Amino acid sequence: MSPTTAGRRLTREESRAQTRERLIETAQHLFVSNxxxxxxxxxxxxxxxxxxxxxxxxxxxxxxxxxxxxxxxMEGEAAQLSKVMGNDRQKPEQMLAELEAWASTLNHDADWxxxxxxxQLHANRSxxxxxxxxxxxxxxxxxxxxxxxxxxxxxxRTPSAAPDELAAAFMALSHGLALQRTTTRSDPSGRxxxxxxxxxxxxxxxxxxxxxxxxxxxxxxxxxxxxKAGH
Numbered sequence: 001m002s003p004t005t006a007g008r009r010l011t012r013e014e015s016r017a018q019t020r021e022r023l024i025e026t027a028q029h030l031f032v033s034n035x036x037x038x039x040x041x042x043x044x045x046x047x048x049x050x051x052x053x054x055x056x057x058x059x060x061x062x063x064x065x066x067x068x069x070x071x072x073x074m075e076g077e078a079a080q081l082s083k084v085m086g087n088d089r090q091k092p093e094q095m096l097a098e099l100e101a102w103a104s105t106l107n108h109d110a111d112w113x114x115x116x117x118x119x120q121l122h123a124n125r126s127x128x129x130x131x132x133x134x135x136x137x138x139x140x141x142x143x144x145x146x147x148x149x150x151x152x153x154x155x156x157r158t159p160s161a162a163p164d165e166l167a168a169a170f171m172a173l174s175h176g177l178a179l180q181r182t183t184t185r186s187d188p189s190g191r192x193x194x195x196x197x198x199x200x201x202x203x204x205x206x207x208x209x210x211x212x213x214x215x216x217x218x219x220x221x222x223x224x225x226x227x228k229a230g231h
Contacts, residue, residue, distance in 0.1 A: 020058045022048045027065040032111045036066065036118045063122075063129045067136065070119055073112060074140040081147045085154075092155050096198070099151075103190030106174055113178040120175070141167045157204035166200070 010018065026048040030039035041062060045055045059065050084098045123130040145164035152159045159166060170193050177189045 016058070019048075019050060019054055023050065023055060023058055024065060024068060027062070028069055028111065028115065031066070031069075031118050032114045036062070036122050063126070063132075066119060066122065066129070067132055069115060070133065070136050073115075074136060074143075078140060078143040078147070081144065085147055085150050088154075095151070095154065096194075099197075100190075100194050103194050106190040106193070116175055116178050137171075141171060144171065152201070152204065153207070155201060156207045157201055158207055160200060160204055170196070 023044060027039065027044045030043055030047060034043075039062070041055050042052055044062075044065070045052045059068075080102055081099075084102055085095070087095075090098070119133065123133040141164055144167035145162070148159065148166050148170075149163035152163070161169075173193060173196075174189045177192070
């Protein structure tokens with residue numbers, strides 16, 4: 001592998017970053033094609049064109065690579081959603097249309113669907129990995145919950161459950177359907193998520209519909225009853 005890019009020699013930091021990226025890409029390919037257990041560190045290093053020492057200078061174990069792949073996917077997903085929600089001038093239907101367009105791409109990456117299965121299977125088998133996996137999962141759930149809360153707030157609605165709980169439900173739906181995916185059938189995850197989301201929005205109460213006076217408004221004085229005749 002050439003240590004140059006576009007005719008110039010890479011710095012030490014650039015070379016190390018290039019090595020790391022190549023190892024991550026190769027590991028993902030092998031995890032998908034051979035399964036996590038069927039891909040050894042030697043396999044990853046050899047296929048990437050490096051020594052095992054190069055692998056260990058970047059990662060302490062295969063689990064480290066698996067967690068890095070999970071973080072990257074979830075951070076990318078959260079960033080895309082935040083971008084969709086970032087325009088305050090959008091009308092509600094425009095915002096929902098953009099969310100629908102984003103949702104339509106969920107689970108279209110067959111490699112990620114296979115990798116998500118490997119992640120969940122390995123989390124079931126390894127307690128140490130499960131603890132780190134849960135940290136990444138919880139962070140992602142919180143980020144997606146923040147986006148859901150922001151969406152309902154922009155629409156002037158109160159969600160029927162905590163945004164974090166709704167995020168966990170949508171994530172479970174997406175990953176559950178990924179587990180059931182076959183190569184001969186299109187994945188319905190995004191469409192179904194939007195069906196449920198639109199249903200939740202339609203059934204949600206409007207903000208401020210509860211009988212609570214707005215902050216700073218004077219409290220109403222009780223009306224005095226007129227004295228009845230004969231009293």
